[in-house]
Amino acid sequence: MSVVPADVVPGGVLAVEEAAPEAAELGPRARLWPSLAAVYRAQLSRARVARIPLLFVATFQSVGIMILMRGVVDGGGEAQAVVAGSAVLVVAFVALNLLAQYFGQLRASGGLDHYATLPVPPAAVVLGAAGAYASFTVPGTVVTAVFGCVLFGLPLANLWVLAAVIPLAGAALAGLGAALGLLAPRAELATLLGQLGMSAALLLGVLPAERMPEAVRLARDLLPSTYGVEAFARTFGPHPDWARVLGDLAVCGVVGVLSLAVATWAYRRAAVR
Numbered sequence: 001m002s003v004v005p006a007d008v009v010p011g012g013v014l015a016v017e018e019a020a021p022e023a024a025e026l027g028p029r030a031r032l033w034p035s036l037a038a039v040y041r042a043q044l045s046r047a048r049v050a051r052i053p054l055l056f057v058a059t060f061q062s063v064g065i066m067i068l069m070r071g072v073v074d075g076g077g078e079a080q081a082v083v084a085g086s087a088v089l090v091v092a093f094v095a096l097n098l099l100a101q102y103f104g105q106l107r108a109s110g111g112l113d114h115y116a117t118l119p120v121p122p123a124a125v126v127l128g129a130a131g132a133y134a135s136f137t138v139p140g141t142v143v144t145a146v147f148g149c150v151l152f153g154l155p156l157a158n159l160w161v162l163a164a165v166i167p168l169a170g171a172a173l174a175g176l177g178a179a180l181g182l183l184a185p186r187a188e189l190a191t192l193l194g195q196l197g198m199s200a201a202l203l204l205g206v207l208p209a210e211r212m213p214e215a216v217r218l219a220r221d222l223l224p225s226t227y228g229v230e231a232f233a234r235t236f237g238p239h240p241d242w243a244r245v246l247g248d249l250a251v252c253g254v255v256g257v258l259s260l261a262v263a264t265w266a267y268r269r270a271a272v273r
Contacts, residue, residue: 032121032123032124035120035121035124035128036123036124036127036128036131037128038120038124038128039120039124039125039127039128039129040127040128040131040132042128043128043129043131043132043133044132044135052136054093054094054098055090055094055136055137055139055140056140057093058089058090058093058094058137058140059090059139059140059143059144061089061093062086062087062089062090062140062144063086063143063144063147063148065082065086065089065202065206066082066083066086066144066147066148066151066152067151069082069206070151070152073152073208075152075153077208077210077233078208078210078211079152079153079154080152080154080233080236080237081206081207081208081209081229081233082148082152082206082207082208083145083148083149083151083152083154083233083236084145084205084229084230084232084233084236085202085205085206085207085229085233086144086148086206087141087144087145087148087162087165087232088141088165088169088201088205088225088228088229088232089144089198089201089202089205089206089225090137090140090141090144091134091137091141091166091169091170091173091225091228092173092197092198092201092202092205092225093137093198094133094134094136094137094140095130095133095134095137095170095173095174095177096173096174096176096177096180096194096197096198096201096225097177097194097195097197097198098133098177098194099129099130099133099174099177099178099181099194100177100178100180100181100184100190100191100193100194100197101181101187101190101191101194102129102133102181103129103177103178103180103181103182103190104180104181104182104184104186104187104188104189104190104191104194105181105187105190106181107181107182107184107187107190107270108186108187109187112267112270112271113271115271116271122264122267122268122271123260123264125267126175126178126260126263126264126267127260127264129178130170130171130174130175130177130178130260130263131174133174133177134166134167134170134171134173134174137166137170138166141162141166142159142162145159145162145232146159149236154236155236158235158236158240161231161232161235161245162232164231164249165228165231165232165249165252168228168249168252168253168256169224169225169227169228169252169256170256171252171253171256171257171259171260172224172225172228172252172255172256172259173197173201173224173225173259174256174259174260175255175256175258175259175260175261175262175263176197176224176259176263177194177197178260178263178266178267179259179262179263179266180193180194180197181193181194182263182266182267182269182270183266183269183270200219200223201223201225204216204219204220204223204226205220205223205225205226205229224252224255224256224259227248227249227251227252227255228248228249228252230244230248231245231248231249231252234248
């Protein structure tokens with residue numbers, strides 16, 4: 001007489017199934033701030049070597065523009081606008097132009113699929129990349145502002161306001177750059193849009209507003225970097241109007257929140273396609 005193992009009979013199968021452990025539950029979804037910090041560190045270490053030469057280019061470009069404008073502008077409000085616009089131009093070059101190119105290439109090469117598989121919120125990816133790129137603008141912006149103040153004889157006492165201008169203007173421009181890169185159907189178009197945005201920041205931010213036609217002034221008011229330029233330029237006067245400075249910075253902050261929200265939506269849209 002043969003012996004049949006108990007685990008092959010119907011009753012044994014039921015017994016084994018009853019004894020089997022239950023399926024493990026999935027872990028909690030990654031939180032925003034830890035995910036944001038992780039993406040920021042990864043982007044910072046990845047872009048550090050590749051972007052530092054471009055940061056030198058952005059700084060050299062802004063310094064060169066101020067040297068050229070020195071032969072046209074003597075001082076006063078026009079000199080304040082040139083120095084402030086040239087400093088914020090460094091932010092526009094990196095946060096708007098380079099970030100648009102980065103996300104455009106990431107979408108074209110299928111790199112968004114990698115981020116889509118990670119258990120991180122979409123906002124963490126956009127904010128982490130935008131923060132990393134904006135961080136590269138700090139030394140170039142400070143060097144440009146100090147050089148411009150010395151060149152045009154402007155006071156250095158209120159340069160601390162850059163601690164607010166750089167992150168707020170950087171957030172607004174980085175969100176715009178990320179949105180342009182993610183919404184552009186081709187990487188070449190993303191590069192073109194980033195270049196056009198930086199050119200707009202150059203022409204509308206560095207040149208004194210008093211010399212522009214009324215239609216161009218209206219277009220200037222629509223550019224997010226304008227309010228960072230205005231906030232910085234107001235601090236060069238002997239008695240700065242701090243209420244207006246705070247108002248311009250508040251506009252930068254609101255535009256930054258809206259542009260980053262649009263960039264997050266564009267990321268979700270691009271990631272599911």
